[in-house]
Amino acid sequence: MTPREAWRSAEAAERALASIEKGNGGDHDAIEPHPWLRFLAFDDSATLRAPEFVLDDVMAAGQVVLTGDRGAGKSTLGASFAMLAAHLCARDHPLRPTLRRNVIYIAEDPAQVQWIIRAKLRREGEARGGFYAADVRERIKFVRAVALHADTLDGIAAQLDPLRVTNHAQSGATFDAMPLVILDTRSACVAVADENDNAEASAALQYLRRFVPVPTMLISHPPKGNKGTTRGAGAWEADAHQVIYLSLDPETRVRTVHLAADRDREAKRRFESAIDSLLVSSDVVTFEALDPLGQTVETRVRYCDVTPERSGEKDARQTDEQITRTLRAVQQGALSASAVQEALGIKRQKAQELVRLCVESGWLERVAVPSGSRKAEPLKLTLSGARRLAA
Structure with missing residues (x-):
C-alpha cells in the first residue's frame, strides 16, 4: 500500500467511526452501528455499584452451581441457603443478607426438602420466636422437578415478576429483589441429550440466563470418585458465574463449603471476598410420623447451618x-x-x-x-x- 492509499484508508476509517459515534448518539442520518460497535460511555465520576448478592460476599445473584462430594448434604445445604435468602433465620445470623427475596425450590424430592426445613423451623424458628410455618409458606414455594429443555422456558420470566420482594433502606431507597430459583438437581430439571457435550451445556445455560433472568442455583452431582468438580461437560462450570463445592472429610466427617479454588477443588467466583469458606454444623430433630400402616414412629431429620470462615481460618482448621x-x-x-x-x-x-x-x-x-x-x-x-x- 502506497502512502497516499494508506492516508485515504485512514481517512475513510475516521469518517466511518464518526458516523458510528453519531449513530450511538442518536443521529438518524448516521448509519446504524453494528451490535459490537455500540459504544458505552466511560464515566469515572459516576458512583460505582457493588455486585448484587443472594448472600452477601458468599453467593452472587447470578447463575451459581452447587456441587460436592456424594453424601455431603447438598440438598440440606440448599435448604439452608434458601432460608437465609428469605430471612428465615436469626436476626443476628452472620450470613443474613442485606436483601430479602422469595425462593422457588424445584426438587426431585420436595418432601425431603420440606422435612429439612421443618427440622430447622422447629429448632431455630419456633423455639426462638424468629419465624414460623406461615413465613415459610409465604417465602418458599416448593415444586416437583420436571426435566425440561431450556429453550422451552420462554414466558416464565413474566410469571416470576409477582414474586419480587421490595426491600427498603433507612434512607428511603428501595430495591426489588427477584426470587432465587433452586434446581435440585440440574439433571432432574434441565433436559439435555448429552450432559458431556460442551456446546449443549453452554447453550442450556445461555437459555436459562435468557428465559430465567433471576438468581439461579443449580445443584449438581459430582463425577465418580468425587473429583472436586461437577459431573458432565466443563461448560457447566465454565459458563456459570460461580461454583460452590461442598466437601466431606471421610475421617473427621467435617463438612466445608468451598467458595474459592484450592488444589483439590475447582470452586470459583467472579468477585473478591474475605470469606473463602463456610463451616457446616448440623443437628438432628426427631419427629413423630406415620408409617405405611398408619402406626406412629419416630423419624430423625438432619438439618444444617453455616458460618463464615475468613481467609486463613480454613487453613488453620x-x-x-x-x-x-x-x-x-x-x-x-x-x-x-x-x-x-x-x-x-x-x-x-x-x-x-x-x-x-x-x-x-x-x-x-x-x-x-x-x-x-x-x-x-x-x-x-x-x-x-x-x-x-x-x-
Whole structure:
C-alpha cells in the first residue's frame, strides 16, 4: 500500500467511526452501528455499584452451581441457603443478607426438602420466636422437578415478576429483589441429550440466563470418585458465574463449603471476598410420623447451618484436623513419617512437616534405638498427645 492509499484508508476509517459515534448518539442520518460497535460511555465520576448478592460476599445473584462430594448434604445445604435468602433465620445470623427475596425450590424430592426445613423451623424458628410455618409458606414455594429443555422456558420470566420482594433502606431507597430459583438437581430439571457435550451445556445455560433472568442455583452431582468438580461437560462450570463445592472429610466427617479454588477443588467466583469458606454444623430433630400402616414412629431429620470462615481460618482448621489424623495414625501403628504419609494419603513433605510439628509440640516423641542401629527412631504417642485425641 502506497502512502497516499494508506492516508485515504485512514481517512475513510475516521469518517466511518464518526458516523458510528453519531449513530450511538442518536443521529438518524448516521448509519446504524453494528451490535459490537455500540459504544458505552466511560464515566469515572459516576458512583460505582457493588455486585448484587443472594448472600452477601458468599453467593452472587447470578447463575451459581452447587456441587460436592456424594453424601455431603447438598440438598440440606440448599435448604439452608434458601432460608437465609428469605430471612428465615436469626436476626443476628452472620450470613443474613442485606436483601430479602422469595425462593422457588424445584426438587426431585420436595418432601425431603420440606422435612429439612421443618427440622430447622422447629429448632431455630419456633423455639426462638424468629419465624414460623406461615413465613415459610409465604417465602418458599416448593415444586416437583420436571426435566425440561431450556429453550422451552420462554414466558416464565413474566410469571416470576409477582414474586419480587421490595426491600427498603433507612434512607428511603428501595430495591426489588427477584426470587432465587433452586434446581435440585440440574439433571432432574434441565433436559439435555448429552450432559458431556460442551456446546449443549453452554447453550442450556445461555437459555436459562435468557428465559430465567433471576438468581439461579443449580445443584449438581459430582463425577465418580468425587473429583472436586461437577459431573458432565466443563461448560457447566465454565459458563456459570460461580461454583460452590461442598466437601466431606471421610475421617473427621467435617463438612466445608468451598467458595474459592484450592488444589483439590475447582470452586470459583467472579468477585473478591474475605470469606473463602463456610463451616457446616448440623443437628438432628426427631419427629413423630406415620408409617405405611398408619402406626406412629419416630423419624430423625438432619438439618444444617453455616458460618463464615475468613481467609486463613480454613487453613488453620485443616492443619489442626491433619494433626489429629497424624496422632491417630501413630496410635494405630504408623511409626514413621512415611507410614503417616501412606495412612493420610498426603505428600511426603507434608507428612514430615506434620510429624515435626507434633514432636515439637510434645504430642509425639521419638523412641531411642540401640547405638549403631540403622533403623530410624520410631514414633510414639505421648500422654499429652493421647489427651489431645481424647478431648
